[in-house]
Amino acid sequence: MSELTIPKSEKHLFAPGPTNVPEDIRREVARDLIHHVTPEYAELLWRVTDKLKKIFKTEKYVLSTTATGSAGMEASVVNFFSKGDKVIVLNTGNFGNRYLEICNAYGLKAIDLKYEWGQAYNLEDVKKALAENPDVKGIIVNHSETSTGVLNDVRPLGELTKNTDMLLIVDAISGLIVNEFKFDEWGIDCAVAASQKGFLLPPGLIYFALSEKAKKAMETSDLPKFYFDFQRYFDFLEQGRHPQTPAVNLVVATDYACDYLLGKTIEGMTAHHKMLREYIESELMKLGFRLFVEDEDKRSNTVVPVWGIEGIPCNDLRKKLSEEHNITIAGGYGHLQPHMLRVGNIGKYEKSDIDFLISKMKIVIDEMKAEMNK
Ligand SMILES: Cc1ncc(COP(=O)(O)O)c(C=O)c1O
Structure with missing residues (x-):
């Protein structure tokens, strides 16, 4: 290439x-539209989904939809938890705070581990909070906290959640590609990414990686959801479709950008x-x-x-x-x-x-x- x-x-x-979106990618965005309920689109969507798995470094599940990163954060909460569930939010900046607001909006009991801006979370605090709250259902963290430039170390959190029923939810929106990220190896259950960051694309698409444990947790989650109901995405993906009209040309451009990124490794x-x-x-x-x-x-x-x-x-x-x-x-x-x-x-x-x-x-x-x- x-x-x-x-x-x-x-x-x-x-x-x-x-x-900046490189010229070649802008050219992809400007291609002739293809219809989203066609065999051609199905092939494209399945191909892109496979390439995204390589970028997240997962053999499990990848979904995508048309929305911005914040919507992805919301989707990564509403699909797995139920009203009153206790979660730990590692709040290291503006986007950590956004996760807290999302959890509060949906009636979760969020334990706010809040840090001074410029600091990453402290693992001992998480262990202490878990010891004091054995009923915690999930740990929620921003991998790269864009507001402060802090990188939160996700791997040790996976060690805490791996062999438990707790879920590890990660906002990898600005962190993926640009920083090391290993979905399966680190034991992450749901990660969110967005097109306008390391993918070199315009805003408009979000991508999710999901573990087996996360998929199972979807079955019991009772938080309200419709547009972001992941079960609908799984059902439609089988047919090579999204549940709505997707930003088709961004999907086309994702296909191209993934080739570029994977070509560079x-x-x-x-x-x-x-x-x-x-x-x-x-x-x-x-x-x-x-x-x-x-x-x-x-x-x-x-x-x-x-x-x-x-x-x-x-x-x-x-x-x-x-x-x-x-x-x-x-x-x-x-x-x-x-x-x-x-x-x-x-x-x-x-x-x-x-x-x-x-x-x-x-x-x-x-x-x-x-x-x-x-
Ligand atoms: C780490 C992180 N999370 C969430 C968001 C929110 O994404 P959006 O502005 O696309 O809704 C951003 C955007 O800058 C971000 O950097």
């Missing part, structure tokens, strides 16, 4: 999703993003920024969050980058919004793209400093 080309877009997205993709993350970190530090996640082992390759430079307001810097250089980088989340920058590392970048970004940041910072000193 030929190398994907860097988009000729005038816009330079360095956000942690959506990211998922390990190769992860290593590339790690190399770039380290490069971004060192280049940003040379400009005077301070890394937000202090513990190197806890840094996700998805995004590099930094504290702003004294006297250079982060939002003004972002505004100038956008207006004068067509470059988008993200700001902080929530209470940290004005104090931080988050440079996304989820697109198809090479070192030269980072050099381009850093050179423009340097120009803008120098201009802002000169303005200050006038």
